[in-house]
Amino acid sequence: MNPILAIFKEHNISDVQINELFQTLTENPFAAMATIGQLGIPAEKLQQLMGMVMQNPALIKEAVVELGLDFSKVEAAKAQLQP
Template identity: 65%
Template sequence: MNPIIELLKTHGISNEQINDLFETLTQNPLAAMSSIGELGLPQDQLQVLMGQVMQNPQLIKDAVEELGLDFSKVEQAKSKLHQ
């Protein structure tokens, strides 16, 4: 299991919330950052999560694919941010 998804599940985040979070991520990465903050993760665990993502961005792609979402939407959202 993807370590991001595993961490979220460890803290009682439902599959529906996880799917919603990654769906938001594929459409609007900035909104997803806000959504992550609203999940109620302890600050130290939130830092661990963000550290994992920063050190290994591939984890996001892996999680999106594991959840059956379209990673190309993440790439489209990233390109919109850089415009």
């Protein structure tokens, strides 16, 4: 299992919430960040999660693919954030 998804599961985040979070990520990354903050994951785990993603950004793609979502939408959302 993808380590990002494993952290969510470890904190009893439902499959529905995880799918909604990644769907939001594909549409509006800023909203996804706010949603992550509302999931009740302790700050130290969020820091660990962010560290993993910063060291290995491919984890996001792996999680999106594992959830059966379209990674091209993540790339399009990321492009919107570029100045």
